[in-house]
Amino acid sequence: MTLTITHAAAEGTLIDGTSRGDGTSDALKANGWRWSRAIGSWYIPHSRDREPKTAIINRTAEQLAAAGFAVEISIDYARRATTDVEADLAERRSDRADALADRATRRHHDATEEAERAARALRRLPEGGEPIKIGHHSEAGHRRAIAKADAAIRRSIDADSEARRAQVRADIAASSNDARYAPITVANRIEKLRADIAGMRRRLDGSSRTLAGGYVEVTAAATGAYAERLERELAAVQDQLSYWQEVRAEQIASGAATDHSKDTINVGDQIKYFGSWCIVTRVNPKSVSITDAYGHRGTVPYAHIREHRVGQSEASS
Known part of the structure; x- marks a missing residue:
């Protein structure tokens, strides 16, 4: 074979x-x-x-x-265009979300049925919580009824837990495409792709860096099969970068994303970051240094800035 x-x-x-x-x-x-x-x-x-x-x-x-x-x-070393890859991924995620939604519906139906069975089992018990009559001819039947009710309640609880878990998975799957195209996620992905491209070019062209003590570490340029692999990877990542840059440009044009940089923000301005207004204390090439209303300091990438106010003097929450 x-x-x-x-x-x-x-x-x-x-x-x-x-x-x-x-x-x-x-x-x-x-x-x-x-x-x-x-x-x-x-x-x-x-x-x-x-x-x-x-x-x-x-x-x-x-x-x-x-x-x-x-x-x-x-x-086959050929790679698909990023447009085709993303369309295929979106379709698969949509199919998975639909399948999980159907499963969640079935689990909720099962949980409802188990709850009804548990209720019927409880109704078969003597009213008012009558205790078991030890030695009476009804003792065995009473114990069986309690055991059945207990088992039915346990099955109902388990079915409800399974339904809740299925619903959570369905909700996550349904939002996966939106999460992938969230403006901040797209901006972060672009930065990572740029870093990946720079790293591949260093390996292809060779590089050197000076370490502590003045020692210079030299990395020779890639050759042979490794270089061919890097060239293929570089072409694929460059195509991905172009795709996501177009996505971000559309988001900026529609107002879904901001487009701030060191040219649009100055020291003393306010920026809104995850619901809080902060004062800009320094403008950096890729981020701003800030102080929030509680005196905490930090840095915020330009892509994470939600809103911007010019020349405000105090931060507010």
């Missing part, structure tokens, strides 16, 4: 040709593969729309070959 390990941007890293009980699971689990019932295949987590994890792929292939399997590897 020939097993085929494939990698493509849209699907991630999968393995075809396995079957239950064929002896491949030990090697796959040992290398971090997981089974997905949804797609009916083993896969490497977090491999979709990313560089292939060649170390895991090659190690898995070697172990499977040592176990007597014929293994082929097919890797």
